[in-house]
Amino acid sequence: MRLVIGHLYADLMSVYGDRGNVIALAQRCAWRGIAAEVRPIGIGEAVDLRAFDVLVFGGGQDQDQLTVCDDLQAVKGAALRDAVADGLVMLAVCGGYQLLGYYFRLGSGEVLPGLGIIDAYTVAGRRRLIGNAVVRCPWAGSPAPTLVGFENHSGQTFLHSARPLGAVVLGSGNNGRDGGEGAVQLNVFGTYLHGPLLPKNPWFADHLLTLALRRRYGADAALPPLDDALEQRAHEAVRRRALRLGRQLTGVR
Numbered sequence: 136m137r138l139v140i141g142h143l144y145a146d147l148m149s150v151y152g153d154r155g156n157v158i159a160l161a162q163r164c165a166w167r168g169i170a171a172e173v174r175p176i177g178i179g180e181a182v183d184l185r186a187f188d189v190l191v192f193g194g195g196q197d198q199d200q201l202t203v204c205d206d207l208q209a210v211k212g213a214a215l216r217d218a219v220a221d222g223l224v225m226l227a228v229c230g231g232y233q234l235l236g237y238y239f240r241l242g243s244g245e246v247l248p249g250l251g252i253i254d255a256y257t258v259a260g261r262r263r264l265i266g267n268a269v270v271r272c273p274w275a276g277s278p279a280p281t282l283v284g285f286e287n288h289s290g291q292t293f294l295h296s297a298r299p300l301g302a303v304v305l306g307s308g309n310n311g312r313d314g315g316e317g318a319v320q321l322n323v324f325g326t327y328l329h330g331p332l333l334p335k336n337p338w339f340a341d342h343l344l345t346l347a348l349r350r351r352y353g354a355d356a357a358l359p360p361l362d363d364a365l366e367q368r369a370h371e372a373v374r375r376r377a378l379r380l381g382r383q384l385t386g387v388r
């Protein structure tokens with residue numbers, strides 16, 4: 136089996152270790168004998184995105200989002216919409232997530248149009264939402280697995296029909312108000328969690344890979360299990376530490 140992983144705007148949109156998401160996906164394929172090819176996709180490149188299996192779109196500064204926004208509107212938008220409708224699996228983090236919604240209104244008032252792939256919009260708030268985050272994902276099983284990560288964003292995202300990726304246990308999530316974090320629409324997953332996300336949350340990396348394998352090889356395709364003992368310990372250590380420190384800071388008991 137073979138999977139092609141696209142890294143969208145790898146040079147401009149990869150803050151707080153977001154590149155590690157691509158490395159984690161490729162490595163978890165390699166450990167299982169699945170050939171994973173990583174292809175960066177840059178500004179100006181018009182490619183058939185349906186040929187990809189997983190697309191990773193990281194976060195970035197407002198300034199870099201301006202450049203990327205122009206390219207999405209002029210060059211890649213139609214191909215991305217087609218690929219998403221075809222079941223493409225996508226992980227979009229923070230700045231990338233914002234540009235998949237309808238728009239991101241910056242603090243300056245300027246509006247960056249998005250692609251409307253995720254039914255949501257984003258407006259910059261007065262204060263940045265920064266810190267460690269823990270999120271519960273009841274849709275992924277019982278007991279609900281958690282995601283741990285780090286968030287740093289001015290944008291506050293509000294969902295319409297998209298469902299949240301998880302419920303905030305610690306942190307601000309989409310907007311610091313409604314308790315939701317991230318968004319899921321078709322096989323597109325938006326999140327504010329950096330860290331990088333996937334090495335610390337191997338169950339979620341495998342969820343993305345499973346969806347990608349099923350799209351390419353049929354509903355019976357399954358990932359052989361890996362020994363994730365070390366990854367689980369790392370996840371657990373980060374989760375406990377974040378909750379302990381977060382509670383100390385906020386005074387929550």
Ligand code: GLN
Binds near residue numbers: 150195196230
């Ligand atoms: N520039 C965006 C914001 O501040 C995204 C930041 C990020 O990707 N970390 O909201």
